[in-house]
Structure formats: C-alpha cells, structure tokens
Amino acid sequence: xxxxxxxxxxxxxxxxxxxxxxxxxxxxxxxxxxxxxxxxxxxxxxxxxxxxxxxxxxxxxxxxxxxxxxxxxxxxxxxxxxxxxxxxxxxxxxxxxxxxxxxxxxxxxxxxxxxxxxxxxxxxxxxxxxxxxxxxxxxxxxxxxxxxxxxxxxxxxxxxxxxxxxxxxxxxxxxxxxxxxxxxxxxxxxxxxxxxxxxxxxxxxxxxxxxxxxxxxxxxxxxxxxxxxxxxxxxxxxxxxxxxxxxxxxxxxxxxxxxxxxxxxxxxxxxxxxxxxxxxxxxxxxxxxxxxxxxxxxxxxxxxxxxxxxxxxxxxxxxxxxxxxxxxxxxxxxxxxxxx
Amino acid sequence: xxxxxxxxxxxxxxxxxxxxxxxxxxxxxxxxxxxxxxxxxxxxxxxxxxxxxxxxxxxxxxxxxxxxxxxxxxxxxxxxxxxxxxxxxxxxxxxxxxxxxxxxxxxxxxxxxxxxxxxxxxxxxxxxxxxxxxxxxxxxxxxxxxxxxxxxxxxxxxxxxxxxxxxxxxxxxxxxxxxxxxxxxxxxxxxxxxxxxxxxxxxxxxxxxxxxxxxxxxxxxxxxxxxxxxxxxxxxxxxxxxxxxxxxxxxxxxxxxxxxxxxxxxxxxxxxxxxxxxxxxxxxxxxxxxxxxxxxxxxxxxxxxxxxxxxxxxxxxxxxxxxxxxxxxxxxxxxxxxxx
DNA sequence: CGTCCTTCGCGAAACGATTCGATGATTGAC
DNA sequence: GTCAATCATCGAATCGTTTCGCGAAGGACG
Numbered sequence: 001x002x003x004x005x006x007x008x009x010x011x012x013x014x015x016x017x018x019x020x021x022x023x024x025x026x027x028x029x030x031x032x033x034x035x036x037x038x039x040x041x042x043x044x045x046x047x048x049x050x051x052x053x054x055x056x057x058x059x060x061x062x063x064x065x066x067x068x069x070x071x072x073x074x075x076x077x078x079x080x081x082x083x084x085x086x087x088x089x090x091x092x093x094x095x096x097x098x099x100x101x102x103x104x105x106x107x108x109x110x111x112x113x114x115x116x117x118x119x120x121x122x123x124x125x126x127x128x129x130x131x132x133x134x135x136x137x138x139x140x141x142x143x144x145x146x147x148x149x150x151x152x153x154x155x156x157x158x159x160x161x162x163x164x165x166x167x168x169x170x171x172x173x174x175x176x177x178x179x180x181x182x183x184x185x186x187x188x189x190x191x192x193x194x195x196x197x198x199x200x201x202x203x204x205x206x207x208x209x210x211x212x213x214x215x216x217x218x219x220x221x222x223x224x225x226x227x228x229x230x231x232x233x234x235x236x237x238x239x240x241x242x243x244x245x246x247x248x249x250x251x252x253x254x255x256x257x258x259x260x261x262x263x264x265x266x267x268x269x270x271x272x273x274x275x276x277x278x279x280x281x282x283x284x285x286x287x288x289x290x291x292x293x294x295x296x297x298x299x300x301x302x303x304x305x306x307x308x309x310x311x312x313x314x315x316x317x318x319x320x321x322x323x324x325x326x327x328x329x330x331x332x333x334x335x336x337x338x339x340x
Numbered sequence: 341x342x343x344x345x346x347x348x349x350x351x352x353x354x355x356x357x358x359x360x361x362x363x364x365x366x367x368x369x370x371x372x373x374x375x376x377x378x379x380x381x382x383x384x385x386x387x388x389x390x391x392x393x394x395x396x397x398x399x400x401x402x403x404x405x406x407x408x409x410x411x412x413x414x415x416x417x418x419x420x421x422x423x424x425x426x427x428x429x430x431x432x433x434x435x436x437x438x439x440x441x442x443x444x445x446x447x448x449x450x451x452x453x454x455x456x457x458x459x460x461x462x463x464x465x466x467x468x469x470x471x472x473x474x475x476x477x478x479x480x481x482x483x484x485x486x487x488x489x490x491x492x493x494x495x496x497x498x499x500x501x502x503x504x505x506x507x508x509x510x511x512x513x514x515x516x517x518x519x520x521x522x523x524x525x526x527x528x529x530x531x532x533x534x535x536x537x538x539x540x541x542x543x544x545x546x547x548x549x550x551x552x553x554x555x556x557x558x559x560x561x562x563x564x565x566x567x568x569x570x571x572x573x574x575x576x577x578x579x580x581x582x583x584x585x586x587x588x589x590x591x592x593x594x595x596x597x598x599x600x601x602x603x604x605x606x607x608x609x610x611x612x613x614x615x616x617x618x619x620x621x622x623x624x625x626x627x628x629x630x631x632x633x634x635x636x637x638x639x640x641x642x643x644x645x646x647x648x649x650x651x652x653x654x655x656x657x658x659x660x661x662x663x664x665x666x667x668x669x670x671x672x673x674x675x676x677x678x679x680x
Numbered sequence: 681c682g683t684c685c686t687t688c689g690c691g692a693a694a695c696g697a698t699t700c701g702a703t704g705a706t707t708g709a710c
Numbered sequence: 711g712t713c714a715a716t717c718a719t720c721g722a723a724t725c726g727t728t729t730c731g732c733g734a735a736g737g738a739c740g
Binding site for chain 3: 020052061
Binding site for chain 2: 006051053054055056058059064066073074075076077079080081083084087088091096097098099100101117118119120252255256259260277278279281282283284
C-alpha cells in the first residue's frame with residue numbers, strides 16, 4: 001500500500017488520541033488499561049495496520065527472537081531435514097531462523113561465525129563440522145548441538161543413538177553369517193565418528209569375532225571417504241564380505257565405488273548404512289539402513305534452545321534419539337550358500 | 341569473556357577520550373578524522389573488541405543487511421543447492437540470510453510470510469510454490485524469484501532454461517529411435533511446468549512426431565506425481581517407450597515405480613530427467629539428465645537482490661541459465677535392435 | 681595585525697519502541 | 711467535608727547508533 005514510511009506507534013497514538021506509552025501498554029498488556037481506551041487503540045491499530053518495529057523492540061527488551069543455525073552445508077538433505085524441523089518449531093513460536101554454512105573446512109571456527117552476528121541473535125543451534133569451537137560457551141547465549149556432540153565441551157546436544165545404530169547394523173550382517181565385516185566411519189574427534197565405530201566393535205566382540213585393523217577405515221563423513229575406502233577394502237588380499245557405512249554420504253560413495261568395480265550389492269558384497277536416503281530406499285537393490293528421525297531431531301533442538309532462552313538456568317543435557325532398522329535387500333545371506 | 345553487558349560505542353569513546361560521534365565517524369569514514377584521533381580510536385576498538393550493534397545501526401540507517409529467503413522446504417537438495425549459492429554470496433557481502441519454509445500448500449500466500457518479518461529485512465528471494473503471491477510488489481522491497489517465475493507478475497526471476505532442457509532431453513530420446521515418448525510435468529500455473537512441457541512439444545513437432553494426449557501427465561513437482569503417472573503410463577494399452585521426467589523428484593518417483601513394476605531402466609524403458617541428483621548419477625544404470633547450475637542460480641539471485649538494494653532503479657529482468665546434457669545409460673537405442 | 685576560510689571534533693537530535701515515576705481524577709472511609 | 715488510597719494515563723528517560731549543525735583552533739592572506 002504505502003511505499004514510503006512505515007506506521008509507527010506514534011501514528012497510532014495520535015490517531016487514537018492517547019499517549020505513546022498507552023499504546024505500548026495495550027500491546028504488552030502488563031498494566032491495566034480501561035476498556036474504552038483499549039478499544040480506541042485497537043481500532044487505530046487495525047485501521048493503520050500497525051505492528052511494532054521489531055528492531056526497536058529488541059533494542060529495549062534485549063531479545064531479538066532470532067536463532068542462528070550453523071550447518072556444514074545446505075546440499076546434504078540430512079542437514080536439510082534438521083533445518084526443516086528447527087524452522088518449523090521456530091516459526092510456530094514466532095522466532096526467526098538465520099542460517100549460515102560453515103563449510104567443510106576443518107579449521108572453521110564456530111565461535112567466529114557466532115560473533116559475527118552476535119548482537120542479533122538469542123541463541124545458536126549448530127551442526128559442528130569439527131571440534132574447533134573456540135570459546136563458544138563464554139559467549140553468554142545458549143548453544144545446542146545437533147547430530148554431533150563435542151565430547152567434554154559441556155554443550156547440550158541432540159544426537160542419534162549412534163552406537164546403537166551401528167550395533168544393529170553390524171549384528172544384522174553377523175546374523176546373515178558374515179564374519180569379515182568392515183566399517184567406514186568419520187572423524188574420531190566428533191562423537192558421531194567415535195560412537196558409530198564403537199557400536200560396530202561391540203557387535204563384533206559380542207559375537208566373538210576378532211577385530212581386523214585392515215577392516216576399519218576412518219576419514220570424514222563425505223562421499224569421497226566412502227568411495228576411496230570401499231575401493232581400498234575391496235583390493236585387500238582378503239576383502240570383507242560386508243561393509244558398514246557410517247553415514248549417508250559414505251554409503252553413497254560405497255555404492256558408486258561398487259558400481260565401478262562391477263560388484264553387485266546384496267550379491268557380491270553386502271552393504272548397510274547409517275541414515276536413510278533416496279538411493280538406499282529405491283529397491284535396486286535397496287539398502288538396509290538404520291534411520292533416525294532427523295526432522296524430529298531438529299524440532300527437539302529448537303524446543304531446547306527456546307526453553308533455555310526462557311529459563312536461563314537449565315543445565316546441559318544430552319538427548320539421544322532412537323534409530324530404527326529398515327531391512328532391505330543389500331545383505332547376502334551367507335548361511336544359505338557359502339561365500340563365493 | 342564478559343557474560344554481562346556488551347561493549348558499546350560509549351565505552352570506546354570514553355577509553356579513547358573522544359566524543360561518541362567521533363568514534364562513529366572513524367567507523368563510517370565519511371567525514372575526515374585526524375590521523376592521531378583515528379589511531380587512538382582504533383586502538384580502543386581493538387582493545388575492547390568493539391563492534392557496532394547492528395540493531396541500533398539499522399534503526400538509523402534503515403537497512404538491516406538481512407535477506408529473507410522463502411523456499412517450499414529444506415529437504416529437497418535442489419532447494420538446498422540454491423540456498424547454498426545464495427548464502428555464499430550473502431555471507432561474502434556481510435549480509436545475513438533468514439530462511440522460512442512455505443510448505444507445499446497451494447494456498448500459502450508468500451506476501452504473508454514477508455509481512456511477518458517485514459521490518460527486519462532488506463529484500464526477499466523466493467522459490468514460489470504457487471502463483472498466489474498476494475500484493476508482493478507493493479511491499480516496497482526488492483523481490484527476486486528463483487527456479488520458478490510467475491508469469492505476468494512483473495517480478496524478476498532466475499530460472500533454468502526450462503524449454504531448452506526438455507527439448508534436449510526429448511531430442512535425445514528421438515535420436516535413439518524413440519517415437520512413443522511421454523512427459524511428466526508439474527503445475528501449469530508456474531513457468532517451470534509450462535516451459536518444460538513446451539520444450540517437449542517443440543522437440544516432438546520438430547521431428548514430425550504427433551502428440552499423444554495420453555502421454556502427457558501434469559501434476560505437481562513431487563515424487564508422488566512421478567510415481568503415479570509412471571505407473572499409469574505403463575498400464576496404457578500402447579505404453580510409451582521413453583519418459584521425460586520434468587524434475588528430480590518426478591524422476592525419483594519414476595525410478596521407484598519402474599522398480600516395483602520390474603522394468604529395467606535403459607532396457608525395458610527409457611527414462612530421462614530434468615535436474616541431476618544422486619540416484620541419476622550412480623551408474624546403476626545412471627540416468628541421462630539435463631542439469632542446471634543450481635548453486636550458481638542461487639548466487640545470481642543473491643547478486644541481483646544486492647544490486648537492487650543498492651540501486652533502487654533497476655528494472656525487472658529475467659535471467660535464464662543454460663542447462664547441460666549429461667549422457668548416461670538410461671536410454672535404450674531402438675535403432676540397433678527393434679523395440680521389444 | 682585582523683579577517684576569513686578550512687579542518688577537526690563535539691553535542692544534540694533522531695530512529696521506534698518500553699518502562700518507570702509522576703500526575704490528576706475518582707472513590708471510599710472516617 | 712477532608713484525607714488517603716486507587717486507578718488510568720501521561721511524560722520522560724533509555725537502548726546504541728548516525729548525522730547534522732556549530733564552535734574552536736590554526737593557517738593564509740591582505
């Protein structure tokens with residue numbers, strides 16, 4: 001309608017014939033206002049289509065109703081799901097979501113990103129890409145990690161049941177008669193990498209299978225890691241018959257490598273993965289995975305940060321979300337027919 | 341460090357022994373300041389680690405250095421790529437990115453989302469999910485559409501060469517000897533749906549192939565549409581031998597349906613798609629697609645909005661980005677061996 | 681030596697809201 | 711009828727900046 005100036009509280013006050021402070025009081029409703037005055041003001045507000053300028057409000061009140069979210073990138077749809085959950089909750093609570101990608105770089109310092117926009121945010125939700133978080137907790141604003149936690153950082157996190165997930169996955173291979181099982185995991189500085197490897201180890205030792213150092217590959221949680229490690233594993237003189245891929249990207253890398261090597265998944269090689277994704281869900285052959293509720297993880301994180309903003313004294317808590325095994329056709333049953 | 345109050349310009353002024361306005365001037369460097377004074381101030385700024393409060397700045401200057409981005413959702417990695425490009429440019433220009441998902445709903449009114457945060461943004465970049473854009477251009481802030489344009493809305497847009505893409509795709513099928521070619525496209529209200537269908541039609545008529553109404557399916561650009569339409573097409577008494585899927589999701593739906601029907605892509609049925617995605621790029625069999633530079637589209641849009649913020653008088657312009665054909669193995673060559 | 685002009689720095693107003701203490705009107709009790 | 715208490719409303723200060731107008735100092739010139 002009007003391209004020019006925006007309606008201010010002053011305009012409303014003038015139109016309603018009351019003081020500025022009175023208009024403010026009918027909005028924030030702390031103090032009592034007589035019914036007639038309130039009616040006059042509300043009429044003016046409606047006619048003028050007034051809504052308070054949030055910048056001005058935040059100067060006084062100190063809060064901006066904005067949460068900053070830091071993710072490694074936006075292209076991985078796993079991160080996308082988390083953002084989706086966060087944004088949903090925030091929107092319903094009249095908060096805004098500011099996003100920032102930190103990139104893959106191992107040196108990216110999270111606290112630098114936060115400092116940059118420090119004065120316009122009330123809190124931070126981050127998916128850290130490394131353990132380099134600077135003096136994040138001294139910033140004085142609530143921070144929550146999602147998907148990955150940083151051990152000993154004292155920062156609350158919402159994660160998947162990492163160890164439980166790879167345990168299930170590995171057990172599934174063992175149940176089908178596999179003994180030579182490899183794992184491809186990520187950075188050991190992050191809990192995801194550590195815990196997912198740990199679940200694999202537990203499953204092995206529970207079943208009395210000895211670990212083989214050659215079968216353990218660690219890198220970063222990227223497709224490249226999966227691709228390279230898979231090829232290396234297959235070139236071993238005594239290659240594994242089953243592979244546990246510790247995230248969606250690694251799994252995709254494995255599939256790509258298998259394709260190039262002419263290995264049929266579910267027949268020549270068995271593959272299971274952490275996190276569900278399109279490639280795994282299409283029955284060709286369809287890959288057995290454990291899947292967490294990624295959107296729900298985002299929702300939880302958002303609710304946690306909101307709670308911390310409202311009540312400053314909430315202490316750290318780690319939320320671990322259950323994962324579910326989705327059986328598909330990527331495991332060859334070695335009990336039926338002997339290994340090739 | 342200090343949990344309590346933040347450092348203000350006042351603290352800097354006091355420490356440097358100058359007036360507040362002087363500090364401001366060394367920051368904004370419009371007016372001249374003597375070298376010694378400047379040095380004193382800069383020292384104080386460094387020691388105190390001062391940075392101006394952007395809320396206060398924006399109260400005066402009127403701009404917030406924040407762009408709002410509206411997307412249907414965050415899970416589709418196509419949208420993710422666009423966001424990635426936008427965010428990259430914005431970050432490098434010291435702008436912030438606020439995101440909001442509008443959902444799939446056909447009634448979602450874009451201008452309502454914008455109004456909600458109107459006073460904290462300088463401009464809007466949107467991927468509209470329908471043609472219901474309200475009185476968006478009367479808002480008085482620059483708006484750019486990405487991926488999809490709305491015909492006759494008078495709003496600038498960055499899109500892929502839609503017609504050109506499906507033209508290439510369809511031609512590729514024709515070149516391999518296909519004559520019975522179906523297309524699955526999206527909403528005809530949006531230019532994507534229209535133009536992609538148009539490219540298919542042009543390719544057909546250029547090659548003297550008559551259109552068959554049964555072979556044209558329109559829905560929404562979702563997996564469900566691809567899945568259903570593909571199944572319907574295959575149940576026709578005279579089914580097509582080739583299918584053009586007009587976006588990544590539709591293509592995924594087709595692959596899923598083909599799998600369920602036991603049809604092998606590249607053998608029993610030929611499939612080509614608009615937009616690249618993981619499923620298409622894995623050689624199993626690998627799907628021929630046309631791919632736009634999605635991240636680049638986001639970058640362009642961001643640069644356009646920045647330009648419009650700085651120079652208010654830029655008039656509308658439609659940017660169409662070229663697409664590239666990526667040949668893989670999803671087309672059966674009918675010239676070599678007769679159709680089964 | 682006085683005047684004028686330039687340069688540098690200061691103080692105050694303004695942006696749009698919240699909030700607290702003050703004011704004036706109304707009411708109730710004695 | 712007087713005084714105190716209550717209630718609705720108002721005005722002013724405040725948040726942290728930018729920006730404009732003005733004054734002081736100092737150099738150039740007649």
